[in-house]
Amino acid sequence: QVQLQESGPGLVKPSQTLSLTCTVSGGSISSGSYYWSWIRQPAGKGLEWIGRIYTSGSTNYNPSLKSRVTISVDTSKNQFSLKLSSVTAADTAVYYCARQYCSSTSCYAAVGYWGQGTLVTVSS
Amino acid sequence: SYELTQPPSVSVSPGQTARITCSGDALPKQYAYWYQQKPGQAPVLVIYKDSERPSGIPERFSGSSSGTTVTLTISGVQAEDEADYYCQSADSTVVFGGGTKLTVL
Numbered sequence: 388q389v390q391l392q393e394s395g396p397g398l399v400k401p402s403q404t405l406s407l408t409c410t411v412s413g414g415s416i417s418s419g420s421y422y423w424s425w426i427r428q429p430a431g432k433g434l435e436w437i438g439r440i441y442t443s444g445s446t447n448y449n450p451s452l453k454s455r456v457t458i459s460v461d462t463s464k465n466q467f468s469l470k471l472s473s474v475t476a477a478d479t480a481v482y483y484c485a486r487q488y489c490s491s492t493s494c495y496a497a498v499g500y501w502g503q504g505t506l507v508t509v510s511s
Numbered sequence: 512s513y514e515l516t517q518p519p520s521v522s523v524s525p526g527q528t529a530r531i532t533c534s535g536d537a538l539p540k541q542y543a544y545w546y547q548q549k550p551g552q553a554p555v556l557v558i559y560k561d562s563e564r565p566s567g568i569p570e571r572f573s574g575s576s577s578g579t580t581v582t583l584t585i586s587g588v589q590a591e592d593e594a595d596y597y598c599q600s601a602d603s604t605v606v607f608g609g610g611t612k613l614t615v616l
Contacts, residue, residue: 434546449512495559496544499565501554504553
């Protein structure tokens with residue numbers, strides 16, 4: 388059973404870069420062909436997709452965040468990471484890492500596995 | 512990018528049927544997915560590919576699609592179904608609906 392765990396600073400100053408890492412256990416991040424995603428949720432609000440990285444390293448980003456986002460993968464550590472630059476208070480949210488959902492026959496553009504989420508607060 | 516529109520809230524009595532809609536121009540071309548999120552927890556996928564249920568999801572959860580609208584139906588609603596529900600679709604990017612709070616009266 389795949390498990391994901393987010394880690395990183397819970398407090399980031401405005402204008403700085405938010406950095407989070409997702410550690411994958413229960414399977415190799417490089418086995419199979421999956422999308423690994425970052426999704427966030429401000430308190431009391433809905434889900435916002437940030438972006439995803441394919442096992443091959445190709446990426447897709449939310450157009451509204453694209454200029455500030457970088458997602459990368461480190462297969463040697465079985466991790467993938469998020470960097471969000473020039474943060475403001477509007478970036479305060481619970482950040483989730485996630486893996487694509489696959490049925491017994493196919494994979495889909497949905498999330499099947501979620502981390503527990505980590506709260507990142509942007510404040511001086 | 513495109514948008515998915517959901518009603519902010521739906522209320523239903525226990526045992527009744529709840530229907531949550533999600534509208535978007537891309538839905539005729541892309542599959543829709545539905546998630547259930549309870550307070551303090553990560554979302555859980557309850558419907559994929561418009562109408563398929565992942566293993567472990569109760570049969571009372573079903574999905575349907577018609578044109579630019581997809582619908583999540585929960586038959587025989589139980590108190591434990593009270594949660595926020597999000598639709599989602601994707602092309603080269605992923606989009607979530609704004610979410611619907613289901614209240615079980």
